Amino acid sequence: MEEVDVEPVITNIPAASHDKHLGFAWGPGDILVYETLYKASGSKRSPCTFIHEVRKDEDIYSPILRKLFNESHHIFVGLQTIGEDLPSKSKKPQFVSVSKNYRSVIRACMEELQQVAGEIFFKYSSDIFSCEFSWFIQGAGSLLLHLLDWIRLHRADVDEKARDVLQSESPAEHCDYWDVVVSYVLQGRLEEARQMLVKQAMLHPASRNMYKLMDSLLSKMPFYKPGGTQPLAEFDVKWRHWHDEVDRCLQDGSFASNQHLELICKILVGDEDTLLTQKELLSTWYHFLVTRLLFCHPTVKATELHFYAQSCLTMFLDPRSTPEPLDSILLAAFEIDIHQVIKDCSIALNNWWFVAHITDLLDHCKLLKSHNLHFGSNLREFLLLEYASGLFTHHSLWQLAVDYFDHCSEFGRVYLELLIERVPLDTERKALKVLRICEQRQMSEQVRSICKIMAMRTLRNNRLGSALSWSIRAKDAALATLISERFLQDYCERGTFSDLDLIDNLGSAMLLSDRLTFLGKYREFHKLYGEKRFREAATLLLSLMTAKIAPRSFWMTLLTDALPLLEQKEVIFTANQTYELMYCLEELTSSLNTTAPSKDKPMQDEVEKTKVELLRLAMARNLAIAIVKEGTVET
């Protein structure tokens, strides 16, 4: 067996007694566990009749996360249809906007989740997506700016605090005031820091010069503008110049009298120890990383990022604390080791949502080196298949999974075929939707099987019309034959047709099966008889037998129906027709004679014999009259 990356998690099943052996079976998203009869030791006990379902992924049942699944499904489908013929340069902004869409959807969910209960899952996804494509897609020219963007989005609580402070009566004396100012500086939002400082300056006119100096330092900090005319080297020089100026101010002790301003100055200089004292405001090591880069190495390149990341991690975190999974994921992200990120996320998160979507997006950007796996053809498809299979276990979200399967070119269809048949069909409406999905993808096997299930169910409830409409939809001749047999059985038992509205209006559906055609024609015969159009009725009846549309078992009934027509005063059957009738009767009786006479139903045999005799008599009489009539010349 291959080595495992992490130790497997042990889950206790409280309801199962502890000395029994458990058996299990895999499901698409869960495991069914049951107690076997084997015991480790001791006397036998009575078997337990419970089956336990062990489920790893509780997230798909959360109503808030359902919104995420639906909205991301919408984005996913849109992504797949981005034009293939566009050159890759113009596709880039579209990919970026897709990633922004994903990000905003995650944020919306995160806000709702925070109101209910924190979910760590979200924290991970949001962070990763946020730090995502900034460097994966856009290239590393302005890496720092993207990192700053990321941090600002991540720490929205600063804005909340700021709002509180500004709305208070005297903002400059608010207890959180300096926290807000320092947080702004740590995030590189110097404009806002300056605006806040103005309020403080107004309160202390005596130290006006100090505030003016700080203001000028903050305003002069150079920021690299990507796409601008300034080459990197020139920016570097400017930055060092500014840095030296700040350092000089610090050494001069210009801010010695005000500890807050001195703190800000030390931060601007990039003093690591000072930054470390602000652990509470920074709260995470990656914030510390970004701030450190901002004030020490603003021209950092993507390839150097992971050195700084590793060192920041060790500096920031308590040496005794264990690294969280998120930390290793982020480190891998900084190293731009996509596969490692995906792998770590797959282990850490209990749902395939995140890895499936991110791998799909990366694959579209052609950033993923695809190598063939033993299963699921390539990484993207494997993850999408896993995600979609998990969705299919959900009673409601299975409809989303269909689209995901559609976009897995190798195995998607097979998965869909297997899974769609297992969707429970409670109402007709749900069955119709499932059928529509199958028909749109030409899955005729599944269409037939679903229609058959629905038809059998309706047959059991005696809804013959519904059953027929299902068989027409499936174009299933065997099923239609079965239903017609039921109709005919009903007729034989009751003597009248049920569901006339259906049989009278079969239309072209009659041609689906021979039995159905017979049913329709037989009903037509009855109608003609009722309208007293005896000649036509007789012709139809005869044709039913001679054209072999009627099943042999029904011939007796047909012949019995012919009896009143034979007995009419007016001659209805012509001589030729009577000959044919006799032929049919002979055929029928000869086949009956070959079967062994039933010993336990002597009465029935008697009835049969009488019927046959009556028929013979009637036919003979009719023949006589017909021959005479046809031979007579009308004068």
Place this chain on the structure above:
Amino acid sequence: MESINAKYVSQKISKTRWKPVSHSTLQQPEIFATGSWDNEENKISLWSIGNHENVAMDDGNEGDPQVLCEHKHDGDVLDLQTLSVSQHWARAHRYPCDSAPCTSVVCSSPEIVTVGEDGRIVVFRADHEGVVQTIENADSSTIHAVTYLRTTEILTVNSIGQLKMWDLRQHSKSPSQIFSLSGDRVPLHCVDRHPNQQHIVATGGQDGMLCVWDVRQGNSPFSLMEAHSAEMWEVHFHPTNPDHMFTCSEDGSLLHWETSSQSDLPSFLQGNRNNSMISRSAMPSAGGNQSIISAWLSGDSSKSRLETTHMLPSQTLSVNSLDVLGHYLVCGTDGEAIFVHRQIPV
């Protein structure tokens, strides 16, 4: 400027209905109800879209539907109607050994008519505890929808493509009239009657065909139009402006049909988002007196102009239900979203 917004609600919506507002007060519709389906626990929710002008809201949340109250519901919600009623009729629709889904309900206060998969039509009264009238075995197949034609007559559509008219006063076991399309027996899923001219009825079918019938004459539909590429779930005439009709379908689109007759401008100079539609007449327009003929029944499509527009911004999963009132439209989809459109052009 699109004034349609979507809200994701974590439940697949099977039905939406506006709470009726009285015409005299000229109030805008504010409250609508939705029913969910395919959940382990389905529920009916009432939503408000808050049309108060004096409440200042930031643009992001303006007009987002907010939940007023919710109520649990056993089984999928298949139809909703508004009535003040406090009764519960259990097992109104049943098979010999099981309960059958009740597929549609319509009420004309105080009477309530329901139909179901068991092919039964049941009439209740709001103040009466028991069943008032049942038509057993009204249909051998599932009855999908029911609507009132006149105060004592109802129309039902079933899954073998028949439109049946029933007279409730006569207490008979069979319909007074049966209409059907000749040819394939395509199941019909929805039916609606023209609000003013009661002989005009529109139905939607499983293949997405929209049929307009004149119940006074003939057994075949007056006109057939290819509307959608999949099942049409609901068709509604606009209650106050019946030249407009709305249909929604499994293929994820919601169409707005607008008809008008005798226009002077040629059609290519009018409108910019027309979708070409194919209109066929099942039979030539009745000759003779055509003075008060509705635009829907004009057999000749060159005389009347029929325009269709897509109302939803992009393709979604199936749109299961829609309702219109005044200038407001609400619809619910299988993508667990509710769309509210505030300024439909009627």
